[in-house]
Amino acid sequence: MPEVELPLIGDAARRARAAARVLRTLPTATKDAALLAMADALVAHTDDVLAANAADVEAARAGGTPDAMLDRLRLDADRVAGVAEALRQLVALPDPVGDVVRGSTLENGLQLRQVRVPLGVIGIVYEARPNVTVDAAGLCLKSGNAALLRGSASAYRTNVVLVQVLAEAAAKAGLPADSVQLLPAERASVGELLNARGLVDVVIPRGGAELIQRVVRESTVPVIETGVGNCHVYVDASADAEMAEAIVLNAKTHRVSVCNSAETLLVHRDSPLLGRLLTALVDAGVTLHGDDAARAAHDAVVPATDEDWAAEYLSMDMAVRVVDDLPHALDHIAEWGSGHSEAIVADSASAIGAFVAGVDAAAVLVNASTRFTDGGEFGFGAEIGISTQKLHARGPLGLPELTSTTYVVTGTGHTR
Amino acid sequence: MPEVELPLIGDAARRARAAARVLRTLPTATKDAALLAMADALVAHTDDVLAANAADVEAARAGGTPDAMLDRLRLDADRVAGVAEALRQLVALPDPVGDVVRGSTLENGLQLRQVRVPLGVIGIVYEARPNVTVDAAGLCLKSGNAALLRGSASAYRTNVVLVQVLAEAAAKAGLPADSVQLLPAERASVGELLNARGLVDVVIPRGGAELIQRVVRESTVPVIETGVGNCHVYVDASADAEMAEAIVLNAKTHRVSVCNSAETLLVHRDSPLLGRLLTALVDAGVTLHGDDAARAAHDAVVPATDEDWAAEYLSMDMAVRVVDDLPHALDHIAEWGSGHSEAIVADSASAIGAFVAGVDAAAVLVNASTRFTDGGEFGFGAEIGISTQKLHARGPLGLPELTSTTYVVTGTGHTR
Structure with missing residues (x-):
């Protein structure tokens, strides 16, 4: 009582x-x-x-x-x-x-x-x-x-x-x-x-x-x-170019107001795709907030602060960070992520395995858009929300x- | 953070x-x-x-x-x-x-x-x-x-x-x-x-x-x-006499300091077993706290108050209530139980079905002692406790x- x-x-x-x-x-x-x-x-x-x-x-x-x-x-x-x-x-x-x-x-x-x-x-x-x-x-x-x-x-x-x-x-x-x-x-x-x-x-x-x-x-x-989703897409050095572009665009722009849309793009510094991805996002109307390496790759990128890494924008904004390697991507996600949905685009099985093992979130998406974290998409029928807690x-x-x-x-x- | x-x-x-x-x-x-x-x-x-x-x-x-x-x-x-x-x-x-x-x-x-x-x-x-x-x-x-x-x-x-x-x-x-x-x-x-x-x-x-x-x-x-266990044993009018006595005694006296021991006995008013059960408990050294019907059935029963219905005694005490029927037993358990373990002793399949459907607890025991709610007894190996909450x-x-x-x-x- x-x-x-x-x-x-x-x-x-x-x-x-x-x-x-x-x-x-x-x-x-x-x-x-x-x-x-x-x-x-x-x-x-x-x-x-x-x-x-x-x-x-x-x-x-x-x-x-x-x-x-x-x-x-x-x-x-x-x-x-x-x-x-x-x-x-x-x-x-x-x-x-x-x-x-x-x-x-x-x-x-x-x-x-x-x-x-x-x-x-x-x-x-x-x-x-x-x-x-x-x-x-x-x-x-x-x-x-x-x-x-x-x-x-x-x-x-x-x-x-x-x-x-x-x-x-x-x-x-x-x-x-x-x-x-x-x-x-x-x-x-x-x-x-x-x-x-x-x-x-x-x-x-x-x-x-x-x-x-x-x-x-x-x-x-x-x-x-x-429902709080600060979701990341990590593009590995082994990522396919077209697949990476399609997933990043979809995760960010398909519907910006929902919790499973992406808010931060992490790109491996050995990836040749950084410029292409940033151009595609800017062309789609996205405002990019990036670190120095991202700013060097595209003129339209404005400087990012810790607030950007933490932000659930729910808008046509995206944070961009170039990471030294996959462990640094995992560190960034562990520090800033909300435990909702984290995606990797990669062709390397060992990179995929390390990402899946190392990310602590409700959903980990491999070569798929964060937008798939959804009761309807998962085939569960209706949902009352998406839990970002670990219990129950x-x-x-x-x-x-x-x-x-x-x-x-x-x-x-x-x-x- | x-x-x-x-x-x-x-x-x-x-x-x-x-x-x-x-x-x-x-x-x-x-x-x-x-x-x-x-x-x-x-x-x-x-x-x-x-x-x-x-x-x-x-x-x-x-x-x-x-x-x-x-x-x-x-x-x-x-x-x-x-x-x-x-x-x-x-x-x-x-x-x-x-x-x-x-x-x-x-x-x-x-x-x-x-x-x-x-x-x-x-x-x-x-x-x-x-x-x-x-x-x-x-x-x-x-x-x-x-x-x-x-x-x-x-x-x-x-x-x-x-x-x-x-x-x-x-x-x-x-x-x-x-x-x-x-x-x-x-x-x-x-x-x-x-x-x-x-x-x-x-x-x-x-x-x-x-x-x-x-x-x-x-x-x-x-x-x-x-771990909080205010557990009940309900003895239906259809209960077998020896089984009821064995289960009630075991649930109360096998180990009084644990959360899955029984604290309240509920007896159907048409059961002929009330006197026998109370005598067995008193002979085992249990102090009984009962309603008027229980006091009428055995001299040693002291009057029960709401505190007794609520008590997790963890001692050789037990509350006793005579209920008009099974729905009244369910009402009592819904009002006073802690959602840990609730037992029924009955031979009537319909009574057992109604009890299982109507009790909201971590465990419902049918013709078995409340003492069985235990990770070791369930075959799960070690346990870190017994959850009495509904989530997770x-x-x-x-x-x-x-x-x-x-x-x-x-x-x-x-x-x-």
Whole structure:
């Protein structure tokens, strides 16, 4: 039971806990029926959702929110249909609950099974995009968890309607009415969620580095960190020229605002490709921040500082460093990387082996773009984020990562 | 990198981090050779260890430490030989590092493998028993992790000698010299360890509820909680009399000081066994704290309060409650249990099914004593504790639980 008062979220958390006790026992068919009902209800209530969303967008615009942010907040009929479709696609994914992870019969005859069970109550803290409300609710329910959603104040009207529609549809389909709840948008509700130890089993922040740092610092509830990506591409002396150019361009420019885009290029000093790669990046519109060797190779390179090595730009900027050898590339990544995705372009098997062994990250990509670190690309279906921590789950967080396990030990009167 | 100053442990943590980068790349044979060398060195230095230990014990005795605590602190030649033998047994266990957890070839030809890798730097905070120093060092090294050990001040002299012997032997066998380090016994070193985010990958507290609560509250480093066990045995109306008596007695009295011993007995009100079970417990020397129905069944039962339902006695005490039915047993366990080990004694398959589905704990035992929740009993070999949290690892923490994973994605120039 929590050690602190929770005036804003205590009731919701206690109801979520009760709902979770029912959810963990529901068969897959019931959960899947609820997901389909939720999708249908969303589409049926598109007008209500869009009306609430228009009010949120108007209030944000009046408050001076920049256009890029408004776009993240805005829904239209296509986007509503899209999130509804994502719910339907969850039905096709296997239910992890009840999976036997391992099992054996011990020498004394005891039968041991390690079985996947829901985590229980999952708190999600996220920023403007209201589609996260639907995605997170669907992933939590499919994996048998109750969801406490704390979206941003700017999307509150939209989220209220979304959660009401989802919860009503889920309840009609046989799920507990409190399986999905929206938490109040007051600033203090985040702090309460982070301290609802004993009621909430895990908190997952989805958002920028600042949000994630706050959650990690304040939370007494266990946290799954997601999403900060300071990803590197290392071009070895043995790299193929065309492959290196294609991967570097793709990793940097395919979609700059996402966590698996590349932020720093490391080039072996014996590589003949430095000039070619920098020219290709500059021609693609990338602003380069480089060390002396990079600046000598291309006039457009501006000087890099430690801030550049540390930066998750999420923009058409890239840091460039020429390294003496592969161990120096590993040193740079160990010092500055965020443990998300690190790529090597090389034809040397020994260089590839040393890179894979030496890099400590959620994903290591060999002759492939960092952009492939993604639950959809990995074939896991939907993901709730990409974990950059080492405990529990590292990399894309799909349905199995939203479960825990229980050892079920069956005897016939066994004692020690 | 850590956001706080670490005057007491910063250097050690940075050196551990450097050691961890080497450890993760070492083959199993090198680690196993080091474990054998450490075991031999411990035995060879038995006299040094015992001399330091005698000084610790004498200081503790002079400080008024009770005899039971002195016994936990005291080593003798047999105990030193025992911890050395435990190191040798680690050699026989499979090395989890490099295990491929899952793998596939994606439609686009990308090869995806999820591979076990060491966590990195593990901090262990523990209380008096100096054998933990050796056990923890061995488990961390076998799984490729650097260990920062923070034992109790009362065992500091012993731990200094143990770690010096272990570290020297490990270094001679080819491991980094900083693979195992003892942290200063100053009270503030625990706080520094808990805030060494960026240098330390995980902290594992081994000790009582108070230590674990402190670690969970203060730590910005991810924590694996261990060891608090308020375990229940539920005797269903369908239970066999002899089996129920044997399991209840074993779960309570086999070893009262451990986390997998039972603290509360729940009996279905239709069971004819209540009187028999209470008599057997009282005859075995157990003090019973019961509700009205239990008190009516045996004169020796004293009244129970909420504190009894919450208690991890770790003594010859047991709480007893008569429940209306199985759902009420589940309610009691959900309210008061610590999520460690919960047992049912029953012959009804439907009762067993409902109990297994409804209990949320690291282990559910069917017609078996709670005492079986143990890494050794489960066939996992050594364990560093029993996790009662839901993330990462739940139940006995063996070698695989001291690892993370990395996705290795291999392409031939793949871009999105």
